[in-house]
Amino acid sequence: MTEAPDPHHAAPPDRRRRRAQRTRAGIEAAALRLFREHGFEATTIAQIADAADIAPRTFFRYFPSKEAVLFGDPAWPAQMLRESISRRPADEHPMRSLAWALGELDDVMQEERAQHLLRCELLAEVDEVRYAQHIVSSNWMRELTALIAERLGADPHTDPRPQAWAMALAGTVSVSLQAWLARPEGPLPSALLAEVLHTTIDGLSETARGLPAPAPA
Incomplete structure (x- = not known):
């Protein structure tokens, strides 16, 4: 050894x-x-x-x-995202910076595709770790929220934007990865993420249409 x-x-x-x-x-x-x-x-x-x-x-x-191996460690992708975001323009919208950073993970995702597939299969079968899965997901949300808050220079406890944007981004990323795993000959994860983001933006725009305008800050 x-x-x-x-x-x-x-x-x-x-x-x-x-x-x-x-x-x-x-x-x-x-x-x-x-x-x-x-x-x-x-x-x-x-x-x-x-x-x-x-x-x-x-x-x-x-x-x-060993639970952390099954779920993946959220601190690891967060570290890579942080490094990628640091190379983006300081005045860029934090969501755009995060989307670009996630797009840079294509090579890593492709190399570890088989592991991602197996992890998804195991998570569907292992009843003993459901609660731990929830904890890991919550930790990943906190990491994303913190990254966005840092980029905005905002306090996530009083400003709702970091958590709301983190939830939206986490959802689009999850859906994109599911589509990528289901389509072995399909687009790369970054292309699917862009597609899902565009359709989500359209849906949110329609949802907001006709609602009262936000009050001035």
């Missing part, structure tokens, strides 16, 4: 991120395979580490629990 490099070890940022991403993907692939073969409850972290050819302590550098 080989010891995987510490993802926080000093190295050029791009190389360190790619190395950490490969290790994380390897852990996910091994865990999802074992969940499928032996069941979620019967699979141990020691077995996952052995299948991924890492030490058990390395597992915990990437995931706090």
